[in-house]
Amino acid sequence: MEIKSTDRDDFRRVYDADYHLLVQVIMHIVYNLEIAEDLTQEAFERFYVKNMTFPSEDDARYWLIRVAKNLALNHIRRNKREIEMVEKVKRMPSAAADERDGASEAIERENREEVRRAIDALPENLRMVIQLKEFSGLDYKSISKVLGISETNVKVRVFRARKKLEEALRGEEDVY
């Protein structure tokens, strides 16, 4: 079914279907929910302003994910200095935060950090693919449409990313 980005019903349908996916994709790049929300809003604004007609909801989704991904990557590049500063501050010991977090939350955060480090260490061409696969649950065909690469290429990259992540995460465990 055709999607016209400036039609309110179509816009609403696409928004409802894809908002979550976009926040998630962006969140795993910028790791800050407020920024992820801002950029998601911007992606949908671009969608509207573009005034485009898509052959299907899927095509609208691929377009939006592409835009979201690029917005997030641009944000990271543009704000590298600020992000480094923020990271430094976040690592400073904060008694208040430690008391607030229960033990399980601390473990959860630790796990998230480990996975994040392992994913961040991947080359960019593998990172996006595995994030779209594992976090967003996209199939190979969708990933190939979003990234403009062949399905075979997606298959190869998913596998390579898995292998590298397995090594990286196993390496971390051996430390303890």
Added chain:
Amino acid sequence: MCIDAQMLSAYLDGELAEPYRTQVKEHLEHCPACRRHLEDMKAVGDRIRSAEYPDELLDRNKDRIFALLDSKYFQNGRKVSFIRRRLEISIPSLVTAAAAVVFIFIGSFMFFGTSGEQTGEILPSFAVQAGSGSVRYVSDEASLDNFTLEEILHYLDSKGYNVDISIKGLQPLETPAE
């Protein structure tokens, strides 16, 4: 012969075409080594996905942002939403709200853009402060004139900002039409 690891990875994703899918399935039934390999691969996937953020968290502002877009684009919006200006001011919120000082330029100076060089020409003292890393300022081509100062303050306050306002190049604020 045992299954190629890349094929196993595709099998795990349910992306392996026939006849390979059936072949792999049958092989797995009588090969513990490949079963173990598959389990390991699955475990990595589970581990990665355990770093996922909760749905409720990611969706917390879904309705709010839709309402903003809806009023901006579909309701012949009387007001222009400005939630996106958080982009310029949200970084200090991570540092701690108290550390954040937000400068709001009202009127003509808002149109001078955000480059440090430009700002330095116009307001040398501000440029020095802005370079400190903990100071952001709000500036946008789209004017904040659609909002009363009270609305802006209320918004920033609700975000936990310690707001310090300096008003330069003052122009009369237009009260939004009722």
